Amino acid sequence: xxxxxxxxxxxxxxxxxxxxxEELAQMVAVASVAAKPDAPMREGAEVVATLxxxxxxxxxxxxxxxxxxxxxxxxxSAGVDAPTVLFYNHYDVQPAEPLELWESDPWxxxxxxxxxxxxxxxxxxxxxxxxxxxxxxxxxxxxxKLPVNVKWVIEGEEEVAxxxxxxxxxxxxxxxxxxxxxxxxxxVDDAGRPEILCGLRGIAYFELHARTITYDAHSGVGGxxxxxxxxxLVWALSTLKGEDERILLPGHYDAVRPATDEDLALLAAxxxxxSYLKRExxxxxxxxxxxxxEYQRRAVFEPTCTICGLSSGYEGAGAKTVLPAxxxxxxxxxxxxxxxxETVHRSLRAHLDAHGFSDIEIRYLGxxxxxxxxxxxxxxxxxxDTARAIYGKExxxxxxxxxxxxxxPFVAGLRLPVVTCGxxxxxxxxHAPNENLRxxxxxxxxxxxxxxxxxxxxxxxxxxxx
Amino acid sequence: xxxxxxxxxxxxxxxxxxxxxEELAQMVAVASVAAKPDAPMREGAEVVATLxxxxxxxxxxxxxxxxxxxxxxxxxSAGVDAPTVLFYNHYDVQPAEPLELWESDPWxxxxxxxxxxxxxxxxxxxxxxxxxxxxxxxxxxxxxKLPVNVKWVIEGEEEVAxxxxxxxxxxxxxxxxxxxxxxxxxxVDDAGRPEILCGLRGIAYFELHARTITYDAHSGVGGxxxxxxxxxLVWALSTLKGEDERILLPGHYDAVRPATDEDLALLAAxxxxxSYLKRExxxxxxxxxxxxxEYQRRAVFEPTCTICGLSSGYEGAGAKTVLPAxxxxxxxxxxxxxxxxETVHRSLRAHLDAHGFSDIEIRYLGxxxxxxxxxxxxxxxxxxDTARAIYGKExxxxxxxxxxxxxxPFVAGLRLPVVTCGxxxxxxxxHAPNENLRxxxxxxxxxxxxxxxxxxxxxxxxxxxx
Numbered sequence: 001x002x003x004x005x006x007x008x009x010x011x012x013x014x015x016x017x018x019x020x021x022e023e024l025a026q027m028v029a030v031a032s033v034a035a036k037p038d039a040p041m042r043e044g045a046e047v048v049a050t051l052x053x054x055x056x057x058x059x060x061x062x063x064x065x066x067x068x069x070x071x072x073x074x075x076x077s078a079g080v081d082a083p084t085v086l087f088y089n090h091y092d093v094q095p096a097e098p099l100e101l102w103e104s105d106p107w108x109x110x111x112x113x114x115x116x117x118x119x120x121x122x123x124x125x126x127x128x129x130x131x132x133x134x135x136x137x138x139x140x141x142x143x144x145k146l147p148v149n150v151k152w153v154i155e156g157e158e159e160v161a162x163x164x165x166x167x168x169x170x171x172x173x174x175x176x177x178x179x180x181x182x183x184x185x186x187x188v189d190d191a192g193r194p195e196i197l198c199g200l201r202g203i204a205y206f207e208l209h210a211r212t213i214t215y216d217a218h219s220g221v222g223g224x225x226x227x228x229x230x231x232x233l234v235w236a237l238s239t240l241k242g243e244d245e246r247i248l249l250p251g252h253y254d255a256v257r258p259a260t261d262e263d264l265a266l267l268a269a270x271x272x273x274x275s276y277l278k279r280e281x282x283x284x285x286x287x288x289x290x291x292x293x294e295y296q297r298r299a300v301f302e303p304t305c306t307i308c309g310l311s312s313g314y315e316g317a318g319a320k321t322v323l324p325a326x327x328x329x330x331x332x333x334x335x336x337x338x339x340x341x342e343t344v345h346r347s348l349r350a351h352l353d354a355h356g357f358s359d360i361e362i363r364y365l366g367x368x369x370x371x372x373x374x375x376x377x378x379x380x381x382x383x384x385d386t387a388r389a390i391y392g393k394e395x396x397x398x399x400x401x402x403x404x405x406x407x408x409p410f411v412a413g414l415r416l417p418v419v420t421c422g423x424x425x426x427x428x429x430x431h432a433p434n435e436n437l438r439x440x441x442x443x444x445x446x447x448x449x450x451x452x453x454x455x456x457x458x459x460x461x462x463x464x465x466x
Numbered sequence: 467x468x469x470x471x472x473x474x475x476x477x478x479x480x481x482x483x484x485x486x487x488e489e490l491a492q493m494v495a496v497a498s499v500a501a502k503p504d505a506p507m508r509e510g511a512e513v514v515a516t517l518x519x520x521x522x523x524x525x526x527x528x529x530x531x532x533x534x535x536x537x538x539x540x541x542x543s544a545g546v547d548a549p550t551v552l553f554y555n556h557y558d559v560q561p562a563e564p565l566e567l568w569e570s571d572p573w574x575x576x577x578x579x580x581x582x583x584x585x586x587x588x589x590x591x592x593x594x595x596x597x598x599x600x601x602x603x604x605x606x607x608x609x610x611k612l613p614v615n616v617k618w619v620i621e622g623e624e625e626v627a628x629x630x631x632x633x634x635x636x637x638x639x640x641x642x643x644x645x646x647x648x649x650x651x652x653x654v655d656d657a658g659r660p661e662i663l664c665g666l667r668g669i670a671y672f673e674l675h676a677r678t679i680t681y682d683a684h685s686g687v688g689g690x691x692x693x694x695x696x697x698x699l700v701w702a703l704s705t706l707k708g709e710d711e712r713i714l715l716p717g718h719y720d721a722v723r724p725a726t727d728e729d730l731a732l733l734a735a736x737x738x739x740x741s742y743l744k745r746e747x748x749x750x751x752x753x754x755x756x757x758x759x760e761y762q763r764r765a766v767f768e769p770t771c772t773i774c775g776l777s778s779g780y781e782g783a784g785a786k787t788v789l790p791a792x793x794x795x796x797x798x799x800x801x802x803x804x805x806x807x808e809t810v811h812r813s814l815r816a817h818l819d820a821h822g823f824s825d826i827e828i829r830y831l832g833x834x835x836x837x838x839x840x841x842x843x844x845x846x847x848x849x850x851d852t853a854r855a856i857y858g859k860e861x862x863x864x865x866x867x868x869x870x871x872x873x874x875p876f877v878a879g880l881r882l883p884v885v886t887c888g889x890x891x892x893x894x895x896x897h898a899p900n901e902n903l904r905x906x907x908x909x910x911x912x913x914x915x916x917x918x919x920x921x922x923x924x925x926x927x928x929x930x931x932x
Contacts, residue, residue: 034784035782035783035784035785035786036782036783036784037783037784094786094787095780095782095784095786097780097782097786098682101681159785159786159787160784160785161785201686203686203787205785205787213747213748213749214746214747214748215567215747215895215898215899216564216897216898217747217898218868218869218896218897218898219770219772219774219798219800220667220669220800220867220868220869220870221743221765221868221869222747222772222868223770223771223772223798223800223868224711224753224764224765224766224768224770224800224868225743225752225753225756225761225764225765226747226749226752226753227749227753228772228773230773230774230775230776230795231707231772231773233776234700234703234704234773234776235704235709237700237704238700238701238703238704241697243701243822245690277687277691280680281679281680281681281683281688281692282679282680283679283692283693286691286692287690287691287692287693290691295691298690298691299687299690299691300690302690304685304689304690305689306685306688306689306694306697306787306789307694307696307697307700307778307779307790308685308696308779308780308785308786308787308788308789308790309696309778309779309780309781309786309788309790310696310699310700310776310777310778310779310781310790310793311776311777311778311781312773312775312776312777313773313774313775313776313796314561314563314774314775314796315775315776315777315781315794315796316501316502316561316563317501317502317503318500318501318502318503318561318626318831319501319625319626319627319671319774319796319798319831319832320501320560320561320563320625320774320775320796320897321560321625321669321671321772321774321798321870321897322774322775322897322898323772323774324773324774324775324776327776328781329696330779330780330781330785330786332685332689332785332787334685334686334689334690356709365784365785366785401686402684402686402687402688402689402690403684403686403687404686404787429681430684431682431684431786431787431788432681432682432683432684432788433681
């Protein structure tokens with residue numbers, strides 16, 4: 001494409017914004033919280049499928065054997081000589097709790113200047129909008145047709161560890177063949193530099209349940225006699241990680257592949273977000289006093305064990321003298337290559353048993369293996385080149401990010417290069433109250449997506465895929 | 467009194483039951499949960515004061531300097547030669563949570579056969595009914611007049627450690643002079659034997675607050691870098707008590723006065739509730755495998771440290787990958803003679819500081835000192851004798867009970883013997899869902915109260931008290 005054509009594409013992206021905002025409002029109005037058993041997941045899928053069909057994609061809701069349906073859509077009208085791109089997104093969102101910290105209803109899109117605010121507005125419904133804007137622009141500049149074949153997987157369980165997705169991908173590998181996968185997120189850092197992400201950590205998520213007596217007892221009666229579920233849980237948890245942050249499960253670090261010199265070089269080239277993060281979270285120091293290169297290495301190349309929630313006994317105001325019968329902890333282990341969640345599950349059980357906590361029940365809520373893409377893959381380079389053109393800044397090539405996602409079946413199962421073009425930024429408060437999206441980022445992310453797709457065509461990528 | 471007169475009193479108590487049930491329904495309908503800042507405490511006090519006034523007592527609501535009012539009532543018409551009795555009760559109740567475990571609305575009295583069910587129906591509104599029935603019976607058998615002078619203190623903070631009561635008693639000692647104090651509870655054991663309680667443990671109640679970052683973070687971003695409030699709290703708590711139940715605060719056992727041989731003899735004479743408690747709470751063993759005399763000693767003569775509640779991060783269903791900014795534990799220390807709560811408060815702070823947890827904030831929600839009465843005091847013996855007559859069973863003389871209450875200012879400040887006549891039983895589920903009272907126990911407790919008061923007159927107790 002020549003410069004005039006590219007600028008035409010950019011204008012078409014800008015023109016697509018009003019409709020995108022309207023549709024984003026439709027999407028966030030559905031509280032599709034995968035973690036909640038009664039959430040309107042099917043409605044969340046239907047809303048998304050309708051938006052895809054409006055662009056001429058053939059979209060259907062595919063059962064996943066127990067979980068919310070996967071929305072699978074495709075438009076292969078570009079033909080076998082055109083590139084085929086696989087979009088991966090999700091229509092499920094994190095819970096909105098704690099509700100009292102939201103400045104407006106989390107399920108009603110609020111626009112305030114450049115900011116759109118609602119649960120899921122960035123993670124991940126805004127990214128669905130970003131892709132839709134790219135399709136709108138490409139169709140407008142191409143007589144209503146898409147120059148690339150599009151396959152689109154939008155799952156409904158990303159926030160609960162994509163429980164059913166890996167098996168679904170394995171079973172449907174034949175219809176998912178593509179030249180490249182556009183991941184569900186991406187965007188800019190604190191300084192507005194675009195980020196190209198080349199890997200995700202894995203995760204293993206558990207609930208630990210302690211149950212000691214048939215019902216909560218009066219603490220004056222039972223204090224010396226009855227086992228206390230809260231104490232059992234506290235003692236059990238305290239054996240899992242030392243105050244030095246070292247995880248104490250047996251063999252937990254055995255499979256850890258340390259960062260390579262190349263990884264460290266890529267990290268060293270990244271902009272410094274240390275002061276931003278410290279300011280945002282009110283910290284004078286990171287754990288262990290890590291700074292500079294060591295902070296960047298620890299942030300992603302170290303396994304973690306996070307207590308995500310604790311609950312037991314009386315949690316209301318004031319003093320209730322009760323001895324709890326039940327206690328629950330939610331626990332999330334982030335995994336680095338080549339750890340895997342099933343091994344963590346087994347060693348957690350073995351560890352608790354060995355420390356006298358056979359009474360603690362483990363519920364495995366799901367897990368994902370970590371996955372990486374070669375930062376020098378030509379399509380990763382293409383994503384970086386198009387980002388440089390749109391953002392006017394040098395992109396950051398990030399070897400591994402701290403978050404998790406179902407990347408493993410895409411990179412290891414489908415053997416696809418995965419690239420990121422997106423509309424996120426560090427202040428987006430994903431997973432937290434007042435999640436937000438900058439509309440200017442949405443436009444930039446959509447332009448980057450559009451340019452990347454156009455560049456695939458220009459380069460003649462994948463003339464035999466399909 | 468002769469036998470005919472005593473039987474007349476008993477009949478009058480029975481006649482008083484329908485009105486007592488009606489008034490109990492009025493009392494429990496007010497959700498006077500002292501732990502909740504917006505609870506209708508004044509309404510709870512008014513309802514009670516109205517019932518007292520209906521018996522001719524002069525009742526007033528006395529401010530306590532910040533807390534709910536104390537209801538103070540008296541009827542001194544019996545004259546200076548009659549005995550003076552001080553009733554101590556409370557109109558506040560424990561929170562009803564967890565609400566989902568109640569079989570009916572906790573704030574609506576439900577009668578099912580011999581059981582009345584509602585929050586506070588036993589602890590302590592049923593005991594107010596028990597005293598009212600005794601006054602009704604005495605008035606009916608005595609031409610509408612009371613043969614004893616009655617002073618009645620009904621506080622509104624017993625379930626939150628009677629924060630303002632000790633100072634109020636100290637300041638009002640002149641109007642509280644009496645010959646004996648009837649405590650707020652009492653009743654029978656599992657086998658229907660009446661219990662005479664001669665002491666209460668003390669308590670110190672705290673909240674521990676951990677706060678690490680400005681708001682909950684994404685666990686994938688912060689897991690390796692940000693201090694986690696839930697982990698800080700777990701690690702801090704785990705230093706407070708070992709898995710062997712030994713409390714690790716420095717000098718915590720220094721002031722503990724071990725049970726005497728006489729205490730142990732009294733405990734040995736008590737009926738065995740071991741199998742009852744184990745069955746009720748689904749336990750095969752008590753902590754440390756304590757049985758027999760050692761179980762009975764540990765149940766009351768050992769200090770305890772109970773986690774009453776834990777709260778942090780995401781506590782809803784499923785997996786939310788969040789790193790909590792805040793975590794709270796509620797902690798209750800039961801104290802034995804001669805421990806005191808202020809010392810525990812100081813040593814808790816010192817202990818946390820010494821273990822590197824200066825960041826953990828301690829909020830002291832209140833405390834009480836333990837207090838005891840001589841089991842051989844003649845009025846304790848009188849309470850036992852009248853119990854034997856009413857219940858037809860040998861009363862249990864209990865040297866110390868596991869629960870706490872504001873007994874210290876009564877026994878040490880006012881220098882009163884404290885005795886118990888009441889309507890409780892071990893299945894009453896006080897502090898738990900489905901709290902209940904057996905109406906037959908209410909009648910027996912009221913008969914016992916009536917007989918005890920009549921016996922004070924017969925023995926010419928307190929002809930100069932005032």
